[in-house]
Amino acid sequence: LPHSTFLVIVQFAYTIKINYEFRNYLYTSSAGKEQTMIIKLNMTSEIPIYVQLRNEIVLGIGRGELKAGEQLPTVRQMAADIGVNTMTVNKSYQILKAEGFIETDSRRGARVSETIPVNQVFKEKLEAELELLTAEAVVRGMEEEEFYQMCRNLFVKWQSNGEEMA
Numbered sequence: 001l002p003h004s005t006f007l008v009i010v011q012f013a014y015t016i017k018i019n020y021e022f023r024n025y026l027y028t029s030s031a032g033k034e035q036t037m038i039i040k041l042n043m044t045s046e047i048p049i050y051v052q053l054r055n056e057i058v059l060g061i062g063r064g065e066l067k068a069g070e071q072l073p074t075v076r077q078m079a080a081d082i083g084v085n086t087m088t089v090n091k092s093y094q095i096l097k098a099e100g101f102i103e104t105d106s107r108r109g110a111r112v113s114e115t116i117p118v119n120q121v122f123k124e125k126l127e128a129e130l131e132l133l134t135a136e137a138v139v140r141g142m143e144e145e146e147f148y149q150m151c152r153n154l155f156v157k158w159q160s161n162g163e164e165m166a
Contacts, residue, residue: 037065041082049084053092058101061112064161072102072110 039056041049060066072078075093079086093110096102100117104110137147 050091068114
């Protein structure tokens, strides 16, 4: 990995180990089980850090590394552990809340939502993103069946919590 890429392992026990290239963030889930989540942030990417963090948390939920109802680190704790400004983490959390991935409570903090709805806003976002990807695939000469197969494989992968298929 390039030196500017941070690899953060979230296990939720608030124990921190810092290495030159990696920052490990350990957390034990509120259910008492050890969960490990890897958050990859590329500090030199054109993609803003708050978007990368939002995406990594969504992937963690999708892989089952963050369970419904599980508490997330506080904004300050997450910011300190991954070495970013608190406003960056706050912006990520606000987007996740607006999208229904997390719920926030001033007393209990941020938690993964129990149910994450498929609403019209999500459908419109999905269609727009798929439209761009489809256009790119067509322009590059990708076969329709190959495109569909890739979509099916990814959908099946994520239905089984993002685990690699055999």
